Amino acid sequence: xxxxxxxxxxxxxxxMLSGMMVMGASAADFTDADKIVNTEAVDTMVALNIxxxxxxxxFDPEGLVTRAEMAKMIATAVNGxxxxxxxxxxxxxxxxxxxxxxxxxxxxxxxxxxxxxRGNGTFDPNGNVTGTEAAKMVLTALGYETRAYQLTxxxxxxxxxxxxxxxxxxxLYENLNGVSMNMxxxxxxxxxxxxxxxxxxxxxxxxxxxxxxTDITYGYEKSTTTTLLKLAYDANIxxxxxxxxxxxxxxxxxxxxxxxxxTVNGVELETPDSKKITADLxxxxxxxxxxxxxxxxxxxTRGLDAKDKIYGVFPTGExxxxxxxxxxxxxxHKAEAKIVxxxxxxxxxxxxxxxxxxxxxxxxxxxxxxxxxTGKDYDNGSASSNSxxxxxxxxxxxxxxxxxxxxxKVRYIYVTETKLGxxxxxxxxxVTIGGLGTLTIADHDIYEDIAKGDVVNYTRxxxxxxxxKAFVTVTEAEVISGTVDGYKKTETIKVDGTDYKxxxxxxxxxxxxxxxxxxxxxxxxxxxxxxLYMVNDYVAAVVHxxxxxxxxxxxxxxxxxxxxxxxxxxLQVQVMDMEGNKTILTVSDKSEDVANxxxxxDVNDYKIGDVVTYTLNDKNEAILAMVSQYTGATTQTYxxxxxxxxDVVTAGDCVLFVETTGKTxxxxxxxxxxxxxxxxxxxxSQDFTGTVAxxxxxxxxxxxxxxxxxxxxxxxxxVFGLVxxxxxTTKIKGTAYNTYKVWTxxxxxxVNIKDAASNDTLNKGTIYGFVRTSDDTYANNTxxxxxxxxxxxxxxxxxxxxxxxxxxxxxxxxxxxxxEGDGIITFHTGKGVADGDGAYTHPTGxxxxxxxxxxxxxxxxxxxxxxxxxxxxxxxxxxxxxxNALIITADDSxxxxxxFVETTGKVDAFKK
Numbered sequence: 050x051x052x053x054x055x056x057x058x059x060x061x062x063x064x065m066l067s068g069m070m071v072m073g074a075s076a077a078d079f080t081d082a083d084k085i086v087n088t089e090a091v092d093t094m095v096a097l098n099i100x101x102x103x104x105x106x107x108f109d110p111e112g113l114v115t116r117a118e119m120a121k122m123i124a125t126a127v128n129g130x131x132x133x134x135x136x137x138x139x140x141x142x143x144x145x146x147x148x149x150x151x152x153x154x155x156x157x158x159x160x161x162x163x164x165x166x167r168g169n170g171t172f173d174p175n176g177n178v179t180g181t182e183a184a185k186m187v188l189t190a191l192g193y194e195t196r197a198y199q200l201t202x203x204x205x206x207x208x209x210x211x212x213x214x215x216x217x218x219x220x221l222y223e224n225l226n227g228v229s230m231n232m233x234x235x236x237x238x239x240x241x242x243x244x245x246x247x248x249x250x251x252x253x254x255x256x257x258x259x260x261x262x263t264d265i266t267y268g269y270e271k272s273t274t275t276t277l278l279k280l281a282y283d284a285n286i287x288x289x290x291x292x293x294x295x296x297x298x299x300x301x302x303x304x305x306x307x308x309x310x311x312t313v314n315g316v317e318l319e320t321p322d323s324k325k326i327t328a329d330l331x332x333x334x335x336x337x338x339x340x341x342x343x344x345x346x347x348x349x350t351r352g353l354d355a356k357d358k359i360y361g362v363f364p365t366g367e368x369x370x371x372x373x374x375x376x377x378x379x380x381x382h383k384a385e386a387k388i389v390x391x392x393x394x395x396x397x398x399x400x401x402x403x404x405x406x407x408x409x410x411x412x413x414x415x416x417x418x419x420x421x422x423t424g425k426d427y428d429n430g431s432a433s434s435n436s437x438x439x440x441x442x443x444x445x446x447x448x449x450x451x452x453x454x455x456x457x458k459v460r461y462i463y464v465t466e467t468k469l470g471x472x473x474x475x476x477x478x479x480v481t482i483g484g485l486g487t488l489t490i491a492d493h494d495i496y497e498d499i500a501k502g503d504v505v506n507y508t509r510x511x512x513x514x515x516x517x518k519a520f521v522t523v524t525e526a527e528v529i530s531g532t533v534d535g536y537k538k539t540e541t542i543k544v545d546g547t548d549y550k551x552x553x554x555x556x557x558x559x560x561x562x563x564x565x566x567x568x569x570x571x572x573x574x575x576x577x578x579x580x581l582y583m584v585n586d587y588v589a590a591v592v593h594x595x596x597x598x599x600x601x602x603x604x605x606x607x608x609x610x611x612x613x614x615x616x617x618x619x620l621q622v623q624v625m626d627m628e629g630n631k632t633i634l635t636v637s638d639k640s641e642d643v644a645n646x647x648x649x650x651d652v653n654d655y656k657i658g659d660v661v662t663y664t665l666n667d668k669n670e671a672i673l674a675m676v677s678q679y680t681g682a683t684t685q686t687y688x689x690x691x692x693x694x695x696d697v698v699t700a701g702d703c704v705l706f707v708e709t710t711g712k713t714x715x716x717x718x719x720x721x722x723x724x725x726x727x728x729x730x731x732x733x734s735q736d737f738t739g740t741v742a743x744x745x746x747x748x749x750x751x752x753x754x755x756x757x758x759x760x761x762x763x764x765x766x767x768v769f770g771l772v773x774x775x776x777x778t779t780k781i782k783g784t785a786y787n788t789y790k791v792w793t794x795x796x797x798x799x800v801n802i803k804d805a806a807s808n809d810t811l812n813k814g815t816i817y818g819f820v821r822t823s824d825d826t827y828a829n830n831t832x833x834x835x836x837x838x839x840x841x842x843x844x845x846x847x848x849x850x851x852x853x854x855x856x857x858x859x860x861x862x863x864x865x866x867x868x869e870g871d872g873i874i875t876f877h878t879g880k881g882v883a884d885g886d887g888a889y890t891h892p893t894g895x896x897x898x899x900x901x902x903x904x905x906x907x908x909x910x911x912x913x914x915x916x917x918x919x920x921x922x923x924x925x926x927x928x929x930x931x932x933n934a935l936i937i938t939a940d941d942s943x944x945x946x947x948x949f950v951e952t953t954g955k956v957d958a959f960k961k
């Protein structure tokens with residue numbers, strides 16, 4: 050189950066100063082604390098003054114214990130944490146201990162028969178002690194007499210291990226699994242072994258001895274009331290529930306905490322008793338079972354109280370706890386006393402109800418009890434709704450939730466919320482965070498080098514109303530940088546291929562963010578570089594780090610009746626990007642559900658004229674996101690001089706998508722291929738009907754319009770070309786097209802006309818005028834206008850219209866002279882008469898037209914309907930009597946734009 054093993058938020062650790070109230074240091078204070086395994090044992094041994102750290106500040110948990118060090122620890126333990134008071138012997142017991150730093154402790158333990166030498170008169174004080182040797186020393190300190198319990202001789206190790214495991218409660222080897230007792234023992238393991246030992250009951254002499262002659266036989270029996278801890282320190286062990294510290298319970302003093310005690314020295318109390326004690330404990334253990342090691346001081350009330358000496362407070366690990374997040378809580382639409390967290394379903398306490406505490410609110414002000422009597426229930430769900438308990442907890446956040454069980458059922462829940470903020474001011478003593486307020490740095494847990502402008506995570510504990518009574522932990526926010534690939538409403542945002550969940554399902558404005566964070570994420574964000582500001586693995590704020598995306602595409606065609614995720618009728622759309630390139634897309638069912646949130650993506654969701662962004666998945670399907678729906682009949686005004694559209698400045702790359710036949714957009718029945726993309730700043734001032742979208746800076750980034758023709762000021766080059774070949778039918782992206790080779794001024798191009806109907810064909814040897822698309826694919830031949838020639842050479846200019854562009858005039862001529870330098874062409878107005886010998890007389894009359902400086906010349910061989918050689922624009926040949934050129938001019942002038950030259954002289958040029 051995701052996150053269920055997470056510890057309570059690090060926000061709490063700022064107020065969890067140490068694991069216990071001790072005399073001297075605790076495990077957490079050592080410089081190598083992260084290496085200590087048995088922290089409770091080390092803390093207790095330090096508190097009882099049995100073991101200490103090194104002068105360097107280390108504890109050295111992996112260091113091996115010498116026999117001398119073990120003797121000192123045993124001697125100190127049985128004397129209540131102080132060294133034995135007698136001196137050393139003139140003649141030492143062992144030959145190698147005189148003058149040794151531990152001589153006093155060795156002599157004491159030897160006299161008390163806690164230790165033995167090596168058997169050769171030495172003690173070997175600097176030799177390492179094994180785990181079994183250390184266990185024997187602890188057993189003898191507990192009163193296990195070596196002869197009576199056979200702790201000498203060949204089987205001493207076997208008997209030692211047997212007693213340590215079977216007779217001792219707790220076992221001397223508890224929490225030492227995996228430690229080999231026949232090997233030298235480490236300081237960490239020795240602390241655990243001795244701590245296990247001092248909790249054991251001592252072994253006492255039986256006062257009823259047996260005397261036989263001069264032999265006295267003693268009997269031994271284990272005490273049922275006195276532990277070594279009680280005997281040596283006059284200390285007790287109470288256990289119960291940790292209720293909180295002074296931050297949570299106002300009646301406590303600053304250095305106090307409260308424990309509801311239910312056992313004392315292993316004896317269960319009839320009624321649990323709440324006790325105030327002077328100690329400190331990690332607040333993360335709130336609600337859990339702890340044990341208190343304490344000594345009843347004289348002149349105080351009998352029993353545990355705030356004036357007693359506290360050796361340590363430790364969690365016992367006996368409380369059933371689950372650590373999770375609010376995002377792990379799942380729907381449970383039933384009227385049952387249960388809650389679902391991750392993959393597990395838990396019963397809740399129906400006797401006392403469930404107490405939910407938010408942010409460790411002082412005096413339980415933030416605690417809500419779900420028991421049905423307070424208007425909040427744990428079991429009032431239904432087939433369509435959650436219970437009050439589930440509804441309160443089920444939030445898409447990574448906020449920590451600690452669940453505590455009683456008798457296997459959920460009894461207490463502690464929630465810790467973390468939020469995002471921005472540092473708006475900072476002095477040497479105070480810091481101000483937007484949305485929170487001003488904090489005195491010394492009174493809170495705030496990271497070093499915090500600075501104005503930092504984006505931070507903060508957790509406010511204990512008081513939601515008065516900041517000076519709260520405790521705040523502040524950490525620098527995690528930032529993830531990348532490019533937006535997609536999004537799913539307010540649930541997730543995908544950046545560089547990874548989906549991130551949105552904190553609490555909303556992009557809320559964050560005070561002080563600069564630049565301001567995005568409060569909505571839509572199709573315009575796809576392709577944008579962003580910084581994601583995280584709170585416990587959830588996105589709390591999104592900030593653009595690059596300009597708005599330029600991958601907008603207008604839908605130019607929609608496959609009728611298509612739906613996604615359908616083998617036979619997959620929804621397909623044709624789109625045109627801002628450069629005018631067209632693409633046919635198969636739409637993914639992960640696309641944005643636009644029309645009616647029915648989880649079905651079909652033709653109701655995407656219409657012609659809509660602007661979208663998209664990404665391709667691993668199946669090459671397009672995941673569409675709606676940027677702007679085409680809404681139709683709204684007049685838009687573009688001012689070229691001001692560069693504004695409806696008085697709003699246009700972006701430098703603003704595009705106007707135009708359907709050039711004036712069809713009604715928002716349908717699926719416009720003339721496909723009639724869309725064009727224009728840079729709006731290249732156009733003239735004009736009004737049009739359409740829709741407009743703005744980017745995040747308020748500039749217009751694109752508009753969509755339906756016009757009868759092209760926008761004013763648009764420069765579209767109509768292409769005129771001769772069909773030189775019919776290459777049959779082919780498929781392009783799954784669509785059938787008739788394919789033709791067309792010879793133009795720019796060379797040969799392929800022209801692909803949709804479908805194979807007779808009206809979708811071009812005639813070889815004929816010139817057509819058309820507005821070229823970027824991919825050279827077309828819906829039908831209405832885009833291709835046949836250039837009709839005059840019956841009489843050099844007659845009147847004949848008008849033709851190329852849809853979507855502008856009007857032209859065409860005329861076939863007999864060239865007299867073409868002066869490229871002067872930019873003029875002169876031609877005959879009539880035709881010569883055959884002279885009977887196969888030749889022709891010279892025509893009478895001429896005309897001269899100007900030729901545009903960008904005019905195009907196309908050479909064609911009409912004898913074979915192929916491209917012609919570049920022979921130049923030569924004069925009419927009277928020997929053939931054939932017209933040799935065709936000119937095309939703009940409708941409103943006689944300036945020549947195109948000259949088609951027939952290069953063979955074998956046919957009458959351009960005549961039908």
